[in-house]
Amino acid sequence: MATKAEELRAVLDNLSRIGGIKASAVISADGLPIAPSIPENIDPNNFAAMISSMMGAAEYALKSLGSSNVLKGVNAESDDATIVAVQAGSDAILAMMVDPKAASNYGLIRIEANRASKEIARIMAE
Amino acid sequence: MGDPVFGIEKLDKDLKGIPEKKLVLFSASPSVGNEVFGYQLIYNNIKAGSKVLLLLNRTSPDAYLGDMEDYGFPVENKLTILDSYSSITGVIPTGKPHIISVDNPYNKDEVFHKLLSELDKGYDLLVVDSFSLLIDFFDFQTGLSLLEDIKKKLEEKNTSGVILFTDWNYEAKSIDSLIKAVNSTVEIKGVEKRVIFGQYFAVIKCDWTEGKTFSSVLFKAVKPGGIKIYFPKILVTGPTDSGKSSFIHSASKDAVSVDKLGGTIALDHGNLEFDGYKADLFGTPGQERFDPLLKLLGGEAIGVFLIVDSTKPEQFPRAIEMLRKTEAYGLPIVVVANKADLKGALSLKEVEEKLHLDNEIGLVQTVAEDLSKVDPNQPTKLKKEGVDKALSLLFKQLT
Numbered sequence: 332m333a334t335k336a337e338e339l340r341a342v343l344d345n346l347s348r349i350g351g352i353k354a355s356a357v358i359s360a361d362g363l364p365i366a367p368s369i370p371e372n373i374d375p376n377n378f379a380a381m382i383s384s385m386m387g388a389a390e391y392a393l394k395s396l397g398s399s400n401v402l403k404g405v406n407a408e409s410d411d412a413t414i415v416a417v418q419a420g421s422d423a424i425l426a427m428m429v430d431p432k433a434a435s436n437y438g439l440i441r442i443e444a445n446r447a448s449k450e451i452a453r454i455m456a457e
Numbered sequence: 458m459g460d461p462v463f464g465i466e467k468l469d470k471d472l473k474g475i476p477e478k479k480l481v482l483f484s485a486s487p488s489v490g491n492e493v494f495g496y497q498l499i500y501n502n503i504k505a506g507s508k509v510l511l512l513l514n515r516t517s518p519d520a521y522l523g524d525m526e527d528y529g530f531p532v533e534n535k536l537t538i539l540d541s542y543s544s545i546t547g548v549i550p551t552g553k554p555h556i557i558s559v560d561n562p563y564n565k566d567e568v569f570h571k572l573l574s575e576l577d578k579g580y581d582l583l584v585v586d587s588f589s590l591l592i593d594f595f596d597f598q599t600g601l602s603l604l605e606d607i608k609k610k611l612e613e614k615n616t617s618g619v620i621l622f623t624d625w626n627y628e629a630k631s632i633d634s635l636i637k638a639v640n641s642t643v644e645i646k647g648v649e650k651r652v653i654f655g656q657y658f659a660v661i662k663c664d665w666t667e668g669k670t671f672s673s674v675l676f677k678a679v680k681p682g683g684i685k686i687y688f689p690k691i692l693v694t695g696p697t698d699s700g701k702s703s704f705i706h707s708a709s710k711d712a713v714s715v716d717k718l719g720g721t722i723a724l725d726h727g728n729l730e731f732d733g734y735k736a737d738l739f740g741t742p743g744q745e746r747f748d749p750l751l752k753l754l755g756g757e758a759i760g761v762f763l764i765v766d767s768t769k770p771e772q773f774p775r776a777i778e779m780l781r782k783t784e785a786y787g788l789p790i791v792v793v794a795n796k797a798d799l800k801g802a803l804s805l806k807e808v809e810e811k812l813h814l815d816n817e818i819g820l821v822q823t824v825a826e827d828l829s830k831v832d833p834n835q836p837t838k839l840k841k842e843g844v845d846k847a848l849s850l851l852f853k854q855l856t
Contacts, residue, residue, distance in 0.1 A: 334488055335649045361756035362724075362739065363689050365654050376689075376737045377713055380726035384715065387753040394749075 338454045339366035342447050349443050351433025357451055358382050358424045365423060382416055382426045404444075417444050420452025461582040461617045464501030465494070465684050466733045467856060471671050472641065472663055475582070475617040479665060480608055482588075482636065483621045485645040489656045490678065491621050493528060494645070495586050497683040498619060500530035507581035512572055514541040514594070515587045517548055518556050529681025539575055541568055565595050569603055576610045583611065585620040597631045604638050640664045648675070655689060674856055677735055685735035688855060690757050692788075693725070694779045695764035696772040697743035700795035701725065704764055704823070705740045706836040707844050714740075714836065724754055731848050738762075741783060745775075748782055755783030760790070760851050767794045767802035767822070770811045777812065789854035790818050793847050795839070797822035819850035 333341070343355045343366060356367040356375065362383035367375035390402040404417035408431065416426040425448045429440060460474040475481055485491035492515070502509050513521055518538045525532060534555050541559040543549075557575060559568055568591075576583060585591070592600040604620075611618050620639070624632065636642050641663040647656050659673030677687040693701050702725050706712045709727025725740030741747070741754045761783075765776050780786050794808045803811065809820055823843035831837050 334647070336488075336647075336654055359757065361690070361753065362726075363654075363737075363757060374711065374728070376728055377711075377726050380724060380737075380739060381713070381715070383753065384724045384750065387750050391749045 335454055335457065336366055339451060340368065342450050342454070343368040346427065346443060346447055349436070349440060351430050351436040351440055352427050352443075353430055354428040356382075356426050357419065358426055360386070360422055360424060369428070378426075382414070382424060386416055386418070386424055415440065415444060417448045419448035420455050422455050423451055425451055459505075461502050461507055462498075462505065464497040467674055467686055468643065468660070471660060471669070472666055475619065475641075476665055477581075477615040477617050478612050479640040480604075480611060480618040480620070480638075482639040482642045483619065483645060484632075484636075484642055485621075485623050486647060487623055487625055488647045489645050491623065491645050492524070492586060493678040493684055494643075494658075495584055495619070495621050496525045496528050496530045498582075499536060499584055500525065500532055500683075502582050503532050503535045508537075508579070509535075509582045509584065510537045510539065510575055510580045512539045512541060512583070512585045514562060514590050517543050517546070518553075521586075527680055528678070528683050530683065537575070537580075539572055563594065565599060565603075569606065572603075573606060573610055576607075576614055576616060579614055580616050583607070583616055583618040585618075588620040588622040589625060592627070593625075597627060597635075601631075601634060601638060604635075608638070636662060655687065672856065679730070679735065682730065685730060685733060686852075686856060688734065688736040688759055688852075691736050691738050691760045691762065691851070692755055692758040692783055692785055693738050693740040693762045693764060694751070694755075694776075694783055694785065695743060695762075695793075696766065696769070696775045696779065699743065699764045699766040699769075699772065699776075700793075700823070700837065700839070701740045701743065701764045702836040703825075703839055704762065704793060704795070704844065704847075705738045707839040707841075708848060709738060712738075712836075724750075729848070731845070732852070734848075734852050736852075741779070743779075751779065751782040752784060755785050758783070758785060758788060760855050761785045761788050762791055762793055762847060762851065764793045764795055765808065765812070767797045767808060768799050770803060770807075773812050789851060791847050791851040791854070792818060792820045793823055793843075794820065795823045796825070797843075798824040798828070819847075819854065821847040821850060823847065 339357050346352050346355045354369040356369050357365040358379040359365055362380040364375040364379040389405045407414040413429045413431045415429050419425045460476050462474045463469050483491045483494050499509055518540050538556045540556050541562040545562050642661050644661050645658045655675045657673045657675045660671040675687045676684050679685050693705055695701050702714050705725045705727045709729040712727030714725045727738045741751055823839045825831055826838045826840050
């Protein structure tokens with residue numbers, strides 16, 4: 332039987348086949364890397380910590396505006412890199428590095444990200 | 458020269474090395490590698506001047522030695538290898554004097570005979586990598602009977618032994634008899650507990666340390682560096698401007714801060730290697746307006762550094778409140794009394810009294826390396842002495 336880590340890795344492998352997604356990672360809501368599939372020169376621990384604090388801050392900002400719903404995700408954009416982070420159940424976050432030049436592919440990326448985040452939530456809850 | 462060692466501080470501290478005539482089993486689950494334990498063990502014993510024999514059937518001697526070197530464990534020609542691999546793959550033995558080749562690794566008589574007669578020459582330590590492959594070549598029963606022969610030989614020659622083994626779903630009965638046959642077993646496994654995904658090792662049996670119980674520890678195999686005890690999340694918290702970022706930047710090799718104009722607004726993160734340990738530090742913001750983030754940052758932490766400014770006792774209640782808000786109460790805590798050399802700084806004793814801490818909690822003073830270089834908008838470099846003392850105090854509590 333595949334371990335949880337292997338199952339998560341398979342979800343990320345599927346994502347990597349979608350044009351425009353350069354790298355992806357599953358991160359715990361507490362900021363620990365669970366299944367990073369990111370370039371070797373990036374420190375996964377560091378990256379995970381930043382993503383989770385970004386999500387935490389965004390959730391807090393929404394709440395302060397009176398939103399009572401759960402945060403779905405955060406996009407961080409620059410000219411040469413974009414991060415799409417979506418909540419994957421209550422324990423995990425799916426973070427993807429997207430090529431900004433692939434803007435035309437963005438719809439597909441969103442759909443696949445949603446599908447993957449549901450899959451990750453299911454694996455984490457097992 | 459003393460007994461052979463494990464080369465891994467935690468094991469050497471708990472088990473006091475590997476006494477002669479004793480046989481240790483490293484039993485790993487298939488998802489976790491155990492080879493680095495072998496590399497580290499061999500390297501440290503050779504460095505200590507011990508004579509080591511390796512029965513190798515997992516890979517070629519060159520690949521093995523190359524991998525050892527990648528982990529920072531070069532042994533050059535000082536390791537004697539009984540090569541029970543090359544002949545299967547058709548690699549021509551290099552004929553180096555420290556490598557003895559087995560002509561037919563499928564012939565158990567040859568393998569056993571060569572191993573036992575080599576041991577007759579007198580070694581301090583025998584390492585087998587890997588015992589599970591030996592079992593797969595022959596069968597479990599044959600493996601166990603070889604083990605009995607090895608034990609007799611170790612006994613006779615005052616040699617210590619280590620066998621590396623991967624548990625590929627063998628019958629529970631066979632595993633039981635294997636564990637029964639050795640003097641000590643170290644289990645190496647993966648954890649997938651909620652959000653902690655990692656690897657740990659634990660001593661589950663040892664017949665020369667009476668009545669002692671052992672804790673399991675998370676580890677990472679670092680290239681180079683080998684096995685490091687790993688703490689995935691240590692929290693650094695404390696009131697505004699007490700020096701949390703300074704502490705993290707001084708303790709880690711590559712720290713990042715999310716800050717604007719001096720104050721940390723989201724978090725600091727740094728990873729460090731110290732004294733055989735590896736840890737990730739998570740620093741919280743100090744200002745009260747960020748309190749809703751504290752619980753998130755504190756989640757899954759296993760230890761805490763509470764940083765306080767020795768000159769500002771009025772902030773101490775806030776420090777305690779932050780411990781509560783990060784839900785870090787009850788974890789191992791070391792209090793770092795920073796700025797201990799500034800005018801008006803409280804003594805350690807006074808800090809301890811004013812914080813109303815238990816005696817159990819570690820307390821360390823830190824000071825800036827160079828006061829003239831302190832820039833209020835940048836993390837300050839703290840003197841190594843205090844930082845190291847804080848780290849070793851917390852790590853000692855954690856293991």
